[in-house]
Amino acid sequence: MTCLEDILKVNNLTVSYRTLRGKVKAVENVSFNLGKGKILAVVGETGSGKTTVGLAILRILPPNAVIEKGEIWFNGKNILDLDEDAMRRIRGKEISIIFQEPKITLNPVLKIGEQIAEVPIEHLGLDKKEAYRLARMMLERTGVPDPDRVMNSYPHELSGGMAQRVVISIAMILRPKLLVADEPTSALDVSVQAQVLDLIQELVRETGTSVIFITHDLSLAAEIADEILVMYYGKVVEYGDVFEVFKSPKHPYTRALLNAIPRIGFRGRLKSLEEMINE
Amino acid sequence: MKTNKIITMLIKNEKLIELWRHPNGKIGIIISVVLVLMAVFAPLISPYDPNYPDTANRLAPPSIKHLLGTDQLGRDILSRIIWGSRISLSIAFLAVFVTSVIGLVVGLVSGYYGGKIDTLLMRITDIFMAFPRLVLALAFASALGPGIYNVIIAISIVYWSFYARLIRGVVLQIRNELYIQAAKAVGASDVRIMFRHILPMVTAPLLVQATLDIGGTILLASGLGFLGIGVQPPTPEWGVMVSEGRRFITHEWWVSTFPGLFILIATLGFNLLGDALRDVLDVKLKR
DSSP states (O other): OOOTTEEEEEEEEEEEEEETTEEEEEEEEEEEEEETTOEEEEEOOTTSSHHHHHHHHHTOOOTTEEEEEEEEEETTEETTSSOHHHHHHHBTTTEEEEOSOHHHHSOTTSOHHHHHHHHHHHHHOOOHHHHHHHHHHHHHHTTOSSHHHHHTSOGGGSOHHHHHHHHHHHHHTTOOSEEEEESTTTTSOHHHHHHHHHHHHHHHHHHTOEEEEEESOHHHHHHHOSEEEEEETTEEEEEEEHHHHHHSOOSHHHHHHHHTSOOTTOOSOOOOHHHHHHO | OGGGHHHHHHHHSHHHHHHHHSHHHHHHHHHHHHHHHHHHTHHHHOSSOTTOOOGGGTTOOSOSSSTTOBOTTOOBHHHHHHHHHHHHHHHHHHHHHHHHHHHHHHHHHHHHHOHHHHHHHHHHHHHHHTSOHHHHHHHHHHHHOSSHHHHHHHHHHHHHHHHHHHHHHHHHHHHTSHHHHHHHHTTOOHHHIIIIIIHHHHHHHHHHHHHHHHHHHHHHHHHHHHTTSSSOTTSOOHHHHHHHHGGGTTTOTHHHHHHHHHHHHHHHHHHHHHHHHHHHHTOOOOO
């Protein structure tokens, strides 16, 4: 599925974590491509290595992680070969990330305005006034009511949905080419989830940003993604077009996952994944 | 600007009121504010020139004319104490400021980068912490020679390692927070993360430790003055005054006692204030 329009190409990425009991492979031989403006859903259960893939693309893995092998081609450059300074210039400008918990993603002692304005100040060298103006515009764009008040607030004064809008503003302010969204709606109230999801979709469509959407929610993946990649114990078990995967899942794990979604009207017991894989 | 956040917060909101309601805080505030005012307005409030020898009234006991008596040269002790507060407080504030800055930078770098840099810096602090404070200060003060600035340098050399340790501890706690990772993820530089994102979190424990150490520093500076290797006579420094009155302690007790009493009050005042600050800002320093 390689084409010239690919913004990201991951080849055989293998990441381990050094632990007290030796090395543990978190991600093994993961490969995928992502086209311009496309949305790829990375689906898997907790501990399947989906977040590790996301962190590896920004090279912000924890210090005990080792990238064993593989290549991450972004915009024609293997970002694993870049030095730290070049990488820093990519983060936040060309590749952004949205974390799961908006409240702990924001620094509790800095005002919202400063945290958004920081990005254009660092990357574009804007002066404070310009950067704040840009930040305010971005907040307005993400549908924050009363952006002036929010600019002057601290994170604890905001609701979860509002905080996630701020985090999205930070991620999208420089119109990055690639957005890694690591379960951006999981920590939010159900009523807010849909709004935030719509917002992300709207923004990336507007800016032509490609998205790696990390989630454990298959129905969510089906709803927004163009392609889907299912991970299980650090390995890719299914990768392809969303419709294809949902119509005819090839791997038993994917089938099991799909069967694990409870349906209204279904009576009887839902089987555990192990039971279904063993069948 | 953000560095002063805690301080501005103290000034304008309920923390100051809370501090005032704190039983130790009230005494601490009163003592330290009075001492600072005394130092600032020394020329206005001191009844005599601190170095004017009233030879007719040498070693005069406390009276209406000389409230705290006079010393062996006939100098008014109250005036000398008032002028001495300038010396003691400026040594204390400057030394604590220098130590905070050094400790802050070392602690931030050490805690943030970790690894070899951390090991190296922490072994250096170990060396400095291995000596008793007074002994180390004595050694450096005598090596540097007498004078106010050398006293400040000597005290800073003694104290910086404690600040480095304190700051490093706080940095280690917050280094792995998600918001630090998130700041990294938007491309913030290390310097920016250290000074914009981590520094504000460090201000509260730093402020508490600095306030507590102002008392300790006054005591240490007076100790050096007393031993004759700090500030030199005839400068009206409290430690020097205690030392000069030593010879007359049996009969003319006021010469040594009053400056000594002020060392006690000043140390006590800043310690109480620091103690109350710790409670109010909810800082845990013991680790």
